[in-house]
Amino acid sequence: MSARDSDWDGVRLHVVTGKGGTGKTTLAASLALALAGGGRTVLLVEVEGRQGIAQLFDCPPLPYEERRVAGAPDGGDVYALAVDAEAALMDYLELFYGMRRAGQALTRFGVVDFATTIAPGARDVLLTGKATEAVRRRVGRERRRGAPRDPAESAPHVYDAVVLDAPPTGRIAQFLNVNAEVAGLARVGPIRNHADRVMEVIRSPETAVHFATVLEEMPVQETLDGVAEIGSVGLGVGAVLVNMVRPPVLYAEALSAAAEGDVDLAAIAGGLKAAGFEDAEAAAADLRGEVVDHARRVRVEAGMSERLAAADRPTYLLPFIGEGIDLAALHTLAAALREQGGA
Ligand SMILES: Nc1ncnc2c1ncn2[C@@H]1O[C@H](COP(=O)(O)OP(=O)(O)O)[C@@H](O)[C@H]1O
Ligand SMILES: [Mg+2]
Known part of the structure; x- marks a missing residue:
């Protein structure tokens, strides 16, 4: 052993x-x-x-x-x-x-x-x-x-x-x-x-x-x-x-902005256009909703992690x-x- x-x-x-x-x-x-x-x-x-x-x-x-x-x-x-x-x-x-x-x-x-x-x-x-x-x-x-x-x-x-x-x-x-x-x-x-x-x-x-x-x-x-x-x-x-x-897909700053509903639509549309999307504006509007949902979920999860810390036990993260x-x-x-x- x-x-x-x-x-x-x-x-x-x-x-x-x-x-x-x-x-x-x-x-x-x-x-x-x-x-x-x-x-x-x-x-x-x-x-x-x-x-x-x-x-x-x-x-x-x-x-x-x-x-x-x-x-x-x-x-x-x-x-x-x-x-x-x-x-x-x-x-x-x-x-x-x-x-x-x-x-x-x-x-x-x-x-x-x-x-x-x-x-x-x-x-x-x-x-x-x-x-x-x-x-x-x-x-x-x-x-x-x-x-x-x-x-x-x-x-x-x-x-x-x-x-x-x-x-x-x-x-x-x-x-x-x-x-x-x-x-x-x-x-x-x-x-x-x-x-x-x-x-x-x-x-x-x-x-x-x-x-x-x-x-x-x-x-x-x-x-x-x-x-x-x-x-x-x-x-x-x-x-x-x-x-x-x-794992979160955005940086901390973008996440906290997005959780408040603050998403840079023009930047997303620009990125999509550069990637060759046809209707970049509409796709960006759809994505915005997902970004906000994601940011809010990450925020809830952070709160849950904090609550779990109160158990004061070894904690392992499984992907x-x-x-x-x-x-x-x-x-x-x-x-x-x-x-x-x-x-
Ligand atoms: N880390 C994971 N990533 C993705 N799917 C998972 C993960 N862990 C469990 N699952 C899936 O979640 C479902 C519930 O898991 P299961 O082990 O059967 O839970 P329980 O025994 O608590 O009911 C199953 O479909 C399983 O494949
Ligand atoms: Mg089981």
Whole structure:
């Protein structure tokens, strides 16, 4: 493993939340690629059952199994897993009670529906349980019934880091802070022990919750609220990931004039004429509107950046990628994260 200059040394579970549509899945995948740099092995976990990761890496739908989906340019592997609550429940029934076949019968009678739908706390702990199990897993001691619970502390971890593409900001604190609910369901016994072990990882300094946002009112407000909420339940707040950043296309002076509606129409028309436009005056009038909109958007974004600064967290800027998000785009975003100390 190479030494590196990251804001997240010691963090092994990276949880990525944010308002829907701000780029959680895209940035979780980019972060996984960034963390895999230098020959590391990273697991990217998805829990919303949308197969977003498979789409992103252009591979067939992920089975309930860890699959290699990409490599980092300087060595290192990204594996991915789509966790499904029902399959995770089967896992635990087998692990704790040796009852996989019974579990299958339970599905038929709808008991699994109970655990996965009626009791959301149980559902969440099954999902976070998969991610935290991957965080703890050590080489040479694959999880097996009858195997020692805590393999030699000296054995290296299977994954250097785990990145969780998590539920949106509105549900994240409840999703991660599932202990209280599970305590009500199971006060003692293996399920309770399991919940405790999950919470041990989530509450440790090994876990950081990152917030994806764009520079707009609602996502910024959700980010600030989320940062406060995650902090208040005692979990580690990670970075603010500002996504889809577009650099201004005008100099500062022209921008502030344009934001006030002050645009030099004659200069634009002159430029267009010189470039060989037929109806330069009309085109200039159209462009004027766009220039003013752009300048106003840049001004709003500056205000949003200022508000985000109040969160007082490491903040990374991720560029808007006009060609759309493909593997090359994920590498571009991963490089941006690494340059800014995000991995
Ligand atoms: N940096 C970016 N540049 C351009 N498009 C982006 C960027 N990040 C995300 N997108 C696009 O925005 C949409 C929402 O992103 P996604 O990662 O699915 O968000 P979420 O998981 O938060 O719902 C997708 O179409 C994605 O391709
Ligand atoms: Mg998503």
